[in-house]
Amino acid sequence: MSRGFLVEEDWLDSVYEALSLNDIDLFLSAFSPKARWHILGHRSGLPFSGIKVGHSEIRDLIRMIHVDFKMQDFFIEDIIVNQHSGAVRWSALSTSVATGEQAQIEVFDHIVFEGRQIMSLTQFFDTASVAASAGMIRTVTPGSTGR
Secondary structure, rough: OOOHOOOOHHHHHHHHHHHHHOOOOOOHOOOEEEEEEEOOOOOOOOOOOEEEEHHHHHHHHHHHHHHHHEEEEEEEEEEOOOOEEEEEEEEEEEEEEOOOOOOEEEEEEEEEOOOOOEEEEEEEEHHHHHHHHHHOOOOOOOOOOOO
């Protein structure tokens, strides 16, 4: 495989820049039409958790997230790539549209490539803090009984 077909950090950075600007079409252009995006978490706390397959489902997922949450201060912490996979660690300030509550989120994305397309993206982050900020789960403060 020639160097021109390998995924490079600059390319992946531009893909995430499109996401940070909510340019869904440009972001999706990096994905295979059969790509899979898996957000780990329990659906009772985050309705958009689970696996989405294909451009249409991934587009709907991104739109759902941006309807429920306003993202600010998007920042790429690290990008690591090799021939077949990569990792992106990023952070953002997430504000729930429903409650106005904010959560600083730290996200880790594991990505699998086929050529210069994303075939799979698995996303890890503190889903409980995001769900709590949206009022989807109740939190217990120190010293309380949680009742």
